[in-house]
Amino acid sequence: MKILVCIKQVPDMESRFKVNAGGNWYDESDLAWRMNEYDEYAVEQAVQLKEQLGDAPEVTVLSIGPDRVVEPIKKALAMGCDRAVHVQDAAAASKDPWQIASIIAAYARDKDFDLLLTGMQSQDRGSAQVGVTVAEQLGLPCATTLVGLAYDNGTVIAKRELEGGLKGVVKLKTPALLTCQLGLNTPRYPTLPNIMKAKKKEVLAIPVAELLTEQELTGTAGAYPPPKKGCGTVLEGDLGAMADRLIGILKEKTAVMR
Amino acid sequence: MEYTREIYWNLGHGVVLPMYLFSMAAVAVCAWGFYRRLPVYRLGKPLERLDQLPRRAAGMVRNVLAQSRVLRVYDPGLLHSVFFWAFGLLFIGTLLVMAQADFSQPVLGVVFLKGAFYKLFSLVLDLAGFAALVMLGGLLVRRFAVKPEGLETIRDDYVIHSLLFAIILTGFFAEGLRMAATEIGINPDLARFSPVGLLVGRLFLGMTPAHLALTHKILWWVHFFLVMGFVAAIPFTKLRHIFTTSANYFLADLGPKGAIAGIDLEDESVEQFGAARVTDLSWKDIFDADACTSCKRCQDRCPAHATGKPLSPMQLVKKIGETAFNTPEAALAAAVGEEALWSCTTCRACQEICPASIEHVNKIIEMRRNLALMEGAFPGDEVRTAVSNVEVNGNPFGLAYAGRGDWAEGLDVTVMGEGGEVDILYFVGCYASFDKRNREIARSFIAICNAAGVRVGILGKEEKCCGEPARKLGNEYLYQTVARENIEVIKGYGVKRIVTTCPHCFNTLGRDYRDLGLEVPVEHYTTYIGALIRNDRLALRPQQFDFTYHDSCYLGRYMDIVDEPREVLAAAGGHLTEMERSGYESFCCSAGGGRILAEEKIGSRINVARVQMARETGAPLLVSNCPFCLTMFEDGIKTGGCEGELVVRDLAEIVAERLEKAAPAQL
Numbered sequence: 001m002k003i004l005v006c007i008k009q010v011p012d013m014e015s016r017f018k019v020n021a022g023g024n025w026y027d028e029s030d031l032a033w034r035m036n037e038y039d040e041y042a043v044e045q046a047v048q049l050k051e052q053l054g055d056a057p058e059v060t061v062l063s064i065g066p067d068r069v070v071e072p073i074k075k076a077l078a079m080g081c082d083r084a085v086h087v088q089d090a091a092a093a094s095k096d097p098w099q100i101a102s103i104i105a106a107y108a109r110d111k112d113f114d115l116l117l118t119g120m121q122s123q124d125r126g127s128a129q130v131g132v133t134v135a136e137q138l139g140l141p142c143a144t145t146l147v148g149l150a151y152d153n154g155t156v157i158a159k160r161e162l163e164g165g166l167k168g169v170v171k172l173k174t175p176a177l178l179t180c181q182l183g184l185n186t187p188r189y190p191t192l193p194n195i196m197k198a199k200k201k202e203v204l205a206i207p208v209a210e211l212l213t214e215q216e217l218t219g220t221a222g223a224y225p226p227p228k229k230g231c232g233t234v235l236e237g238d239l240g241a242m243a244d245r246l247i248g249i250l251k252e253k254t255a256v257m258r
Numbered sequence: 259m260e261y262t263r264e265i266y267w268n269l270g271h272g273v274v275l276p277m278y279l280f281s282m283a284a285v286a287v288c289a290w291g292f293y294r295r296l297p298v299y300r301l302g303k304p305l306e307r308l309d310q311l312p313r314r315a316a317g318m319v320r321n322v323l324a325q326s327r328v329l330r331v332y333d334p335g336l337l338h339s340v341f342f343w344a345f346g347l348l349f350i351g352t353l354l355v356m357a358q359a360d361f362s363q364p365v366l367g368v369v370f371l372k373g374a375f376y377k378l379f380s381l382v383l384d385l386a387g388f389a390a391l392v393m394l395g396g397l398l399v400r401r402f403a404v405k406p407e408g409l410e411t412i413r414d415d416y417v418i419h420s421l422l423f424a425i426i427l428t429g430f431f432a433e434g435l436r437m438a439a440t441e442i443g444i445n446p447d448l449a450r451f452s453p454v455g456l457l458v459g460r461l462f463l464g465m466t467p468a469h470l471a472l473t474h475k476i477l478w479w480v481h482f483f484l485v486m487g488f489v490a491a492i493p494f495t496k497l498r499h500i501f502t503t504s505a506n507y508f509l510a511d512l513g514p515k516g517a518i519a520g521i522d523l524e525d526e527s528v529e530q531f532g533a534a535r536v537t538d539l540s541w542k543d544i545f546d547a548d549a550c551t552s553c554k555r556c557q558d559r560c561p562a563h564a565t566g567k568p569l570s571p572m573q574l575v576k577k578i579g580e581t582a583f584n585t586p587e588a589a590l591a592a593a594v595g596e597e598a599l600w601s602c603t604t605c606r607a608c609q610e611i612c613p614a615s616i617e618h619v620n621k622i623i624e625m626r627r628n629l630a631l632m633e634g635a636f637p638g639d640e641v642r643t644a645v646s647n648v649e650v651n652g653n654p655f656g657l658a659y660a661g662r663g664d665w666a667e668g669l670d671v672t673v674m675g676e677g678g679e680v681d682i683l684y685f686v687g688c689y690a691s692f693d694k695r696n697r698e699i700a701r702s703f704i705a706i707c708n709a710a711g712v713r714v715g716i717l718g719k720e721e722k723c724c725g726e727p728a729r730k731l732g733n734e735y736l737y738q739t740v741a742r743e744n745i746e747v748i749k750g751y752g753v754k755r756i757v758t759t760c761p762h763c764f765n766t767l768g769r770d771y772r773d774l775g776l777e778v779p780v781e782h783y784t785t786y787i788g789a790l791i792r793n794d795r796l797a798l799r800p801q802q803f804d805f806t807y808h809d810s811c812y813l814g815r816y817m818d819i820v821d822e823p824r825e826v827l828a829a830a831g832g833h834l835t836e837m838e839r840s841g842y843e844s845f846c847c848s849a850g851g852g853r854i855l856a857e858e859k860i861g862s863r864i865n866v867a868r869v870q871m872a873r874e875t876g877a878p879l880l881v882s883n884c885p886f887c888l889t890m891f892e893d894g895i896k897t898g899g900c901e902g903e904l905v906v907r908d909l910a911e912i913v914a915e916r917l918e919k920a921a922p923a924q925l
Contacts (some may be wrong), residue, residue: 012650012658016660016661029662030658030719032650033650177720189635189642189646190634191631191733192523192632192734193529193632195530195735196523196526207397
């Protein structure tokens with residue numbers, strides 16, 4: 001069994017974001033980087049599956065980006081992935097989800113992966129399109145926003161998170177692609193022996209030009225911080241008076257009292 | 259009349275041979291008893307503890323003969339010490355008798371137990387026996403009548419108390435019987451020099467000489483066999499502490515207090531990190547269990563134990579010993595309890611007070627290392643998050659690393675990366691950098707330095723967590739990662755002197771970073787400010803205030819800085835009311851050992867307990883010297899219902915408000 005996990009390195013969301021000089025993305029200075037949260041669930045799920053099946057599956061982790069993306073690749077290897085592919089692309093951030101999906105699909109097409117795992121979306125761009133587009137390009141069944149997964153002999157039973165707190169259960173035959181959501185698992189903390197082992201695992205570097213044949217379909221026109229909205233109102237003074245004023249505000253400005 | 263006595267009176271020299279044979283047998287049993295423990299000690303890993311022999315010997319002599327560590331807890335310590343000294347005198351007396359009766363007299367014809375020396379000998383031994391009896395009585399009352407909380411009484415205690423009482427009493431009776439026959443009424447001038455023997459002897463004056471002789475002979479042998487029993491019992495009961503605790507003084511850790519052995523992360527042949535089994539600990543860690551006397555002084559002082567958590571340093575040490583002797587292959591964390599391991603605040607109160615020089619804290623860290631490095635375990639999910647935050651942003655809050663120096667905006671501080679001459683590098687630490695309340699410490703420290711004309715530099719966004727909480731939680735890998743990054747940055751700026759406001763940073767940079775190549779002198783701000791005042795570089799305008807002072811563990815116990823902060827506060831006009839637990843006996847705030855990152859889920863809150871102790875002094879102000887303590891006490895005052903009665907402030911804030919120059923807004 002072969003599993004491919006696709007991960008992305010994203011800025012920590014607490015970082016100080018500034019719009020870049022081109023005005024179409026964020027500037028990369030002063031950012032702290034980490035593995036996309038949802039991709040960590042994907043890595044963890046792949047490693048859990050490997051453990052469940054007695055080490056039989058071979059887990060490959062793939063990431064696209066500049067040299068710094070080797071960091072999360074190493075972390076995925078330390079968590080238990082077997083080998084890695086680094087698609088070298090200094091301009092990955094400016095590629096649209098179609099192009100990113102095409103790169104992954106181009107790599108995976110002839111590799112006979114039984115299962116492809118991705119995060120349900122990235123924390124920075126948040127398009128939630130890469131996973132499903134890879135499935136589309138490879139002609140694979142796909143289930144998104146997984147919060148539960150059971151695998152048995154070529155069949156995946158996936159629990160999906162739906163709107164309004166509902167859950168849905170779907171059954172897929174492998175090969176298939178799954179995108180992972182918060183709640184699927186708790187990503188493990190790499191142990192030191194595994195960190196040491198990860199240093200020796202193969203990281204295959206592939207220049208992006210070897211895999212990319214598609215033009216972008218959706219360009220990013222601009223990036224800007226949300227406009228500052230008016231700040232909140234702090235009520236002060238006598239408790240009864242404050243309650244009266246609050247009721248007044250709720251009546252005038254909201255629908256809750258109607 | 260000659261002042262001496264006939265040795266082997268009533269027994270004859272025929273006893274010498276059987277006496278020596280039995281003695282040798284007893285000593286052989288004792289030696290064999292220890293010998294069979296050696297393989298268990300050898301289960302542990304090698305550790306060098308036989309260097310610096312003169313210093314080790316001096317330490318052992320001081321602690322054994324002067325009972326220095328035993329006497330730190332005065333009442334039971336005094337009972338033990340006087341008993342020890344008395345028993346030691348009796349042992350020396352016995353040796354003198356042996357030396358004369360079996361060597362100097364038969365071989366050289368020399369008799370020294372006579373005349374004035376014999377009188378002194380007689381009096382000293384008689385009184386020593388009495389003192390031993392009284393002390394033993396005191397210890398008996400303590401153990402069996404007073405029953406201090408936590409003191410465990412086991413089979414050994416009954417055996418030891420019975421043996422010792424019997425030995426002393428049969429000794430006095432044998433003496434009394436001999437005196438009734440040979441001294442009382444015959445040589446009254448000499449009899450006076452055995453006052454207790456005289457009293458006992460008078461009981462037997464009515465006996466016939468034949469009866470006296472027979473009774474004396476029987477008691478002498480009973481006394482002898484009891485003593486032989488005592489010798490033979492040493493390795494099989496708690497009496498073994500006579501040798502093991504003494505040896506432990508010799509084998510003590512002579513390195514800097516609080517030093518932790520690093521792990522060579524480059525050595526790829528190592529596959530086991532930390533202690534999963536007792537065989538992963540050092541031989542000394544196993545030996546420590548044998549040196550433990552179960553005095554429970556550690557347990558009495560453990561903040562985790564005092565607040566209902568499943569940790570007792572004494573039990574932990576014992577369980578390591580039990581595991582080594584009974585099930586050496588067993589998982590250590592399960593044997594001592596994972597929750598017990600995570601409960602430790604590494605406050606060092608146990609180790610500081612231990613009369614047997616046992617090293618508790620590093621055992622816990624070794625076991626935590628196994629959990630952290632081999633299993634990726636944390637005491638809670640909140641700790642996992644905080645540790646990940648340190649990895650990504652260099653601080654446990656997960657705030658943007660780029661904002662680390664924001665607190666200094668508008669202040670007269672040089673950010674090293676932007677160039678400029680500085681006198682000191684202020685290593686700010688995570689709390690004073692990011693935490694709103696603790697930023698007051700940083701700002702106050704800068705105000706103080708400005709007033710003293712000291713040019714201060716900070717690393718700003720290039721500074722990272724010093725790694726202390728991660729290290730104490732067992733994550734040596736993360737500690738070394740951040741430490742090496744910090745060291746590289748610090749070295750890059752050619753810094754001459756570092757000052758910290760956090761005792762944890764202070765210990766880590768000043769001691770632990772030495773192992774990784776940082777040589778720059780590091781100081782805590784309390785002593786730095788103290789020196790500025792002493793050298794007339796900083797003038798204070800004292801304002802009177804009443805306060806109580808909390809010694810943080812990592813400043814007091816770990817770094818022996820106890821008096822200087824008090825002197826600074828006195829110079830600021832403070833009137834100090836001490837808490838019962840202060841100085842080396844200070845009670846942890848709960849945040850050490852990486853617990854600052856963890857929620858306290860078991861038992862009651864340590865910080866609330868400490869705040870209550872502060873409130874009991876009646877002082878309206880609690881002064882701390884550590885950002886972790888300040889954070890914990892702010893919380894403890896709120897959750898412990900002390901708002902309005904007690905406020906907590908950092909020493910730097912107190913000083914900054916009383917600067918002669920610079921005049922902050924409050925003045």
